[in-house]
Structures are given as C-alpha cells and as structure tokens.
Amino acid sequence: MESQSTYDIIVIGSGPGGYIAAIRAAQLGYKTAIVEKYKTLGGTCTNVGCIPAKALLDSTEHYHAAITKFKAHGIDINSMSLNFEQMINRKSEVVAQNVSGLNYLMKKNKIEVLQGTATFINNKEINIVNRETTNKVSAKWFIIATGSKPSSIKGVEIDKQRIITSTESLSLKEKPNSMVIIGGGVVGVEMASVFARIGVKVTILEYADSLIPTMDRDLGKELNKVLAKEGIDIQLSHKVQSAQNNGENVTVKYLDSKNNPNEITADYCLVAVGRKAYTVGLGLENTKIETDEQGRIKTNEKLQTAEENIYAIGDVIKGPMLAHKAEEEGVFVVETINGQKPHINHNLIPGVVYTWPEVASVGATEEELKAQGSEYHVGKFPFMASGRARAAMESDGFVKVLTDPKYGEILGVHIIGPRAADLIAQPVISMHYETTDEDMFRISYAHPTYSEALKEAYLIASGQGALNL
Structure with a gap:
C-alpha cells in the first residue's frame, strides 16, 4: 500500500x-x-x-x-x-x-x-x-x-563475532582476557582504556608513528606514556596484513616497525581504523x-x-x-x-579524546604551524605543577598554548590532563572572540582549579614566565 x-x-x-x-x-x-x-x-x-x-x-x-x-x-x-x-x-x-x-x-x-x-x-x-x-x-x-x-583495511574482514568494531565491543557478553586493537586513533585509544582498566590484556597496533596522529604530536607522546603505565602494549609503525577468526580467538598478522613479519593471537580483534x-x-x-x-x-x-x-x-x-x-x-x-x-x-570545533586523562584540542597544531612557515610562541605548563591536580592525584599531562609572537593571538590550545574536555571550552571562546594571551592571563582564575594551568600556559607563551613553576 x-x-x-x-x-x-x-x-x-x-x-x-x-x-x-x-x-x-x-x-x-x-x-x-x-x-x-x-x-x-x-x-x-x-x-x-x-x-x-x-x-x-x-x-x-x-x-x-x-x-x-x-x-x-x-x-x-x-x-x-x-x-x-x-x-x-x-x-x-x-x-x-x-x-x-x-x-x-x-x-x-x-x-x-x-x-x-x-x-x-x-x-x-x-x-x-x-x-x-x-x-x-x-x-x-x-x-x-x-x-x-x-571502515576496515585490506585483509581484515569484520565478522562481528571475533573481528569486531567498537559497536560490538560495547555489548560483549563477558569480559575478554585479551584484545588486539587495530588503530591508535580516538576510538582505538578510548576502547583500549575501557578494557585495560578492567584487566584485559590490550595491544594496540598503529600504522602511524604516533597515537592520535591527527592531533598535536606532543599529545600523542604523552598519551602513549600514560596508556603504557596502565599496561597497554602500544606498537607504532606497524602495518596489519590480516586477521583470522579461529573460532575461539583471532590471529592478527602484521609487519613490525622494521618490516619484519609477526603475529599475535587474542580473544578479540577490534578494528578502529576510522569511519x-x-x-x-x-x-x-x-x-x-x-x-x-x-x-x-x-x-x-x-x-x-x-x-x-x-x-x-x-x-x-x-x-x-x-x-x-x-x-x-x-x-x-x-x-x-x-x-x-x-x-x-x-577551525574552532574542538576535538576530544575521553581517555583518562582526557585529551582536547582546538585550532592549529604545532606541526601545522611549522608546515605553514608561521612564527609562534609555545606556552607549556604541566599538571604536575598544579596544586589542584596534585591534590586529586591527577598530575599527568599538560596544557600547551600556541600564540602569535607579534599580537599574542591564540593560534591553538592542546590539553592532556584531568577534565581537558571541559577546559577546552574556554580556549574556544577566547579564540572565537580573538583575545590575546595577555587578555587570558590577566583575568582571574579560581584557586585551586585545573583551569589555572591555562593561565600559566598563557603567561609562558606571552613571555611573562609562569608564576607557579
């Protein structure tokens, strides 16, 4: 009808x-x-x-x-x-x-x-x-x-049984003992965090030479350190060749960073190579x-x-x-x-990775500014020097601010640390209204808060020098 x-x-x-x-x-x-x-x-x-x-x-x-x-x-x-x-x-x-x-x-x-x-x-x-x-x-x-x-890659067919995507991983019937994740981008590192925290042996195989490779490279380096401390085995510059469902487990074959063939077997293979x-x-x-x-x-x-x-x-x-x-x-x-x-x-739509610590970014990365031949100042402040972060036992990570040397315009802000997903809203506002690094360190920040790390990073980028470092 x-x-x-x-x-x-x-x-x-x-x-x-x-x-x-x-x-x-x-x-x-x-x-x-x-x-x-x-x-x-x-x-x-x-x-x-x-x-x-x-x-x-x-x-x-x-x-x-x-x-x-x-x-x-x-x-x-x-x-x-x-x-x-x-x-x-x-x-x-x-x-x-x-x-x-x-x-x-x-x-x-x-x-x-x-x-x-x-x-x-x-x-x-x-x-x-x-x-x-x-x-x-x-x-x-x-x-x-x-x-x-x-999406998937050549040689890896998603069967939704043992070779799965994030969709299936969110509804597993029981906790697996081991998991191989193909891809160290946003989805890959988030799912790695979920399962590693509950005792699953997680291995990430990433084709690029950095985790979250589309974001500022300093973020990927720091995230690598944090996830490795949680017991996640992170293998960079690895090219996956195939994945085979063996019934009770999966065997993933790959070329390592030196182009040597190798393989790994785990309960599940989670494909996180993009969409x-x-x-x-x-x-x-x-x-x-x-x-x-x-x-x-x-x-x-x-x-x-x-x-x-x-x-x-x-x-x-x-x-x-x-x-x-x-x-x-x-x-x-x-x-x-x-x-x-x-x-x-x-350019002002922020990106966020919900690992812990969280990762958040807006604007240009340092790599993009270098490629453009743009001059810039860097203001970088570690959460280890933050009183609020130390009190909360959340001292991993940093705030990184990139500013224009001439006018102090904020070109990009990159955060890995506690509540980064919420902290990034302030740089988005400041960049939207084209404030300067001096504008942003002259305002008052409540103490003790995670947001004070932003103030210190703006201070450093402007050439004033941090007050708490």
Missing part, C-alpha cells in the same frame, strides 16, 4: 546532526519530518558511539580508581569484584534514557518520525521503505544526515548529488549539494567526524534555509 505526505523539511537520519536540525526547523515553524531506519532515534552517537562509550569509560574509571588510588586516599576495601554484566547493563540503561529523551523532544516539537530507509526518487520525493510498506513523501528541502559506518560516510541505499544516482573520492557527499560553503534544495551535514560530508560538528551544521543549514546568515568557524 502506498501513501504520500508533503513536508517543508525532511531530515534523513536521526543522529546528533539530524535531530538537532529537525528541532531547529520545527522551532522556526516548518512542517518537519525525520526519517530513521533503525527502531531507536539518536544514530551512532546515542546508541553505539559517544554515549555508551562514555558510560563504560566512566564505569571503568571508577573501578580502576578503586584499585589504584583509594588506598592512598585512606579508603580500604577488603574485597572487590567486577560485575561486567552490570557494567554493560548500566551502559544500556544510559542509552535508553537518552533515546527516551529524544522521543520526547520529537513529540514536544511536533516532528513526525518516519521509520524506514529513505531513497531519493528525485530531488523532491523519497520512498521510505519499512519492511513491506513503502511510503512516498515529498518536501521543499531535504537534509541528509546519514552519518558514517566503521566512512554512509550513503548506501540513498538513491543519490536519482539526483544530481555527487560524492568525492572518499564517498562523502560534495557540498558548497552553504552545505548545499548539487541539488539546491538538498543539504548534507555531519559525517557524510568532509571534515572531522564529530557529533558537535554535525549539531552546528544542522542548525546552520536550517537557519540558512530560513534566510538567516549563520556562520560556522570549522
């Missing part, structure tokens, strides 16, 4: 970019629908990405702290055990709460949720297929927010929409595709695959459709 409805705006995909775009569209008075092929809203981030990963990171952080730090705080625990099943159940409860919140927001904003797979018939109509039902719907504008899926834009089944061939060599949808500065009434946001287009980037782009597109003049500075 076929039916047809007409909307002002249809958003395809209900991840962070999609649901934020739909809410903003409804707020501006547009008749809005959101299409989602899965049973729950929220996309990868809510269901099998950001939210459940952070839930497990928090749980394992508590467990690890109880083992390694409680005694120093005067807290003696006679016996302690890990209930892995409850840890996974709590993660699932957190996800369910977030999904429930999204359902409420859709109802509150009168957004119609259309379940099924969307396929463009042309630039004005889509088919939504849900089992045996096909609904044809039309709209003035469409926003593609279909996100991304985990690729997801456009399967969208029917882009029925439109003028084009994709680039990496399969991402091409857009202009307004995030319009080759079809003027169809926009694309988030992981499905170029740029870092970050939930908050997708959110900003969702609002940007809707307000653009509305005739407003919104703006996004993609």
Whole structure:
C-alpha cells in the first residue's frame, strides 16, 4: 500500500546532526519530518558511539580508581569484584534514557518520525521503505544526515563475532582476557582504556608513528606514556596484513616497525581504523548529488549539494567526524534555509579524546604551524605543577598554548590532563572572540582549579614566565 505526505523539511537520519536540525526547523515553524531506519532515534552517537562509550569509560574509571588510588586516599576495601554484566547493563540503561529523551523532544516539537530507509526518487520525493510498506513523501528541502559506518583495511574482514568494531565491543557478553586493537586513533585509544582498566590484556597496533596522529604530536607522546603505565602494549609503525577468526580467538598478522613479519593471537580483534560516510541505499544516482573520492557527499560553503534544495551535514560530508560538528551544521543549514546568515568557524570545533586523562584540542597544531612557515610562541605548563591536580592525584599531562609572537593571538590550545574536555571550552571562546594571551592571563582564575594551568600556559607563551613553576 502506498501513501504520500508533503513536508517543508525532511531530515534523513536521526543522529546528533539530524535531530538537532529537525528541532531547529520545527522551532522556526516548518512542517518537519525525520526519517530513521533503525527502531531507536539518536544514530551512532546515542546508541553505539559517544554515549555508551562514555558510560563504560566512566564505569571503568571508577573501578580502576578503586584499585589504584583509594588506598592512598585512606579508603580500604577488603574485597572487590567486577560485575561486567552490570557494567554493560548500566551502559544500556544510559542509552535508553537518552533515546527516551529524544522521543520526547520529537513529540514536544511536533516532528513526525518516519521509520524506514529513505531513497531519493528525485530531488523532491523519497520512498521510505519499512519492511513491506513503502511510503512516498515529498518536501521543499531535504537534509541528509546519514552519518558514517566503521571502515576496515585490506585483509581484515569484520565478522562481528571475533573481528569486531567498537559497536560490538560495547555489548560483549563477558569480559575478554585479551584484545588486539587495530588503530591508535580516538576510538582505538578510548576502547583500549575501557578494557585495560578492567584487566584485559590490550595491544594496540598503529600504522602511524604516533597515537592520535591527527592531533598535536606532543599529545600523542604523552598519551602513549600514560596508556603504557596502565599496561597497554602500544606498537607504532606497524602495518596489519590480516586477521583470522579461529573460532575461539583471532590471529592478527602484521609487519613490525622494521618490516619484519609477526603475529599475535587474542580473544578479540577490534578494528578502529576510522569511519566512512554512509550513503548506501540513498538513491543519490536519482539526483544530481555527487560524492568525492572518499564517498562523502560534495557540498558548497552553504552545505548545499548539487541539488539546491538538498543539504548534507555531519559525517557524510568532509571534515572531522564529530557529533558537535554535525549539531552546528544542522542548525546552520536550517537557519540558512530560513534566510538567516549563520556562520560556522570549522577551525574552532574542538576535538576530544575521553581517555583518562582526557585529551582536547582546538585550532592549529604545532606541526601545522611549522608546515605553514608561521612564527609562534609555545606556552607549556604541566599538571604536575598544579596544586589542584596534585591534590586529586591527577598530575599527568599538560596544557600547551600556541600564540602569535607579534599580537599574542591564540593560534591553538592542546590539553592532556584531568577534565581537558571541559577546559577546552574556554580556549574556544577566547579564540572565537580573538583575545590575546595577555587578555587570558590577566583575568582571574579560581584557586585551586585545573583551569589555572591555562593561565600559566598563557603567561609562558606571552613571555611573562609562569608564576607557579
């Protein structure tokens, strides 16, 4: 049976970019629908990405702290055990709460949720297929927010049994004894942290010569030291050749940093080599929409595709695959459709790694400034010299500030340390309003706080010299 409805705006995909775009569209008075092929809203981030990963990171952080730090705080625990099943159940409860919140927001904003797979018939109509039902719907504008899926490498086929992605790793039935992680980027190091903290023997095989290689190299070096202290075996400049599911375990073959063949066997192999834009089944061939060599949808500065009434946001287009980037782009597109003049500075979208200590970064890296031939000053302050960090037994890491020598403009800020994910918000604000390093050290910082490390780093970058080092 076929039916047809007409909307002002249809958003395809209900991840962070999609649901934020739909809410903003409804707020501006547009008749809005959101299409989602899965049973729950929220996309990868809510269901099998950001939210459940952070839930497990928090749980394992508590467990690890109880083992390694409680005694120093005067807290003696006679016996302690890990209930892995409850840890996974709590993660699932957190996800369910977030999904429930999204359902409420859709109802509150009168957004119609259309379940099924969307396929463009042309630039004005889509088919939504849900089992045996096909609904044809039309709209003035469409926003593609279909996100991304985990990718793999030659010789490694993800079977979701022993050769898994982060998705499967978040719902394992029992704690494994060992795990090989292919990839030392954001997902790889976060998942390594989760499992290493609960006693899993974790090995990271990374092709590059640094962890988190897209971020400032000093961050990767420091993170390497911290994770190694937690017992994670980190192998850099290693090229994986294949992964074989043996039934009860996995054998991964690789070339080491000297190009010698080697292999390792573990209970699971987690593939964390990045993600690729997801456009399967969208029917882009029925439109003028084009994709680039990496399969991402091409857009202009307004995030319009080759079809003027169809926009694309988030992981499905170029740029870092970050939930908050997708959110900003969702609002940007809707307000653009509305005739407003919104703006996004993609250089000021922070990146965060939720290991412990956390890693956060915004703006240019030192490597980028060197490649550009730009002059810069460095202000670097260790958390070991922070009274608040010492009191909390969180002295690993540092704040690194890069500034322009002539005017003191802040070019980039890179943090590895306690609460870095929260601390990075201040540099984002300062860079947005183009303040100088002097502006930022002249303001008052509460004492004792982790944020004081920023003040000291600004002082050093300006040439004043730190007050607490």
